[in-house]
Amino acid sequence: MNYWLFKSEPDEYSLSDLKREPGQTGRWDGIRNYQARNFLRDEVREGDGVLFYHSACKVPAVVGTARIARTAYPDPAQFNPESKYFDPKASSDNPRWFCVDIQWQSEFPRPVPLAEIKQNPQLAEMVLVKQGRLSIQPVTEKEWKLLSKLGGAG
């Protein structure tokens, strides 16, 4: 089992939005970055753990967890000219972008802010700290456990 960190702007799609979905399960679409796409398509497996991170907001923070409910399938938005995620170079024969479904799992009693993560030497190797702008990134089991602990989720 692998662990991941997914970034989302809470104004666009927050952890609460995910919780409100039917079955508390939502589609993680709109990924238009190749590095993130490759993780999604090639390495994310059903049952993997997801740290849900709120970005581009007042207090960027890990706010809870989810799990992968469905592995990668072509992101329908790339074929929809009405969508802001439309990609004219993608075809159903040759999809370029992928999405997964994730299910809400927990909300941390105490969100763990980026500032705190940056200060913790045990988390210094996190991609989140070392490379700012990747919206889907791997997390080690150690980091997962520590973040859960810091978040008050046991």
Place this chain on the structure above:
DNA sequence: GCCAACGTTGGC
């Protein structure tokens, strides 16, 4: 809102 980091695009 600014801007640094970084990835992609496209002219040559």
Place this chain on the structure above:
DNA sequence: GCCAACGTTGGC
């Protein structure tokens, strides 16, 4: 295939 221009991310 280089590299400048451009666009996006995302912290501050």
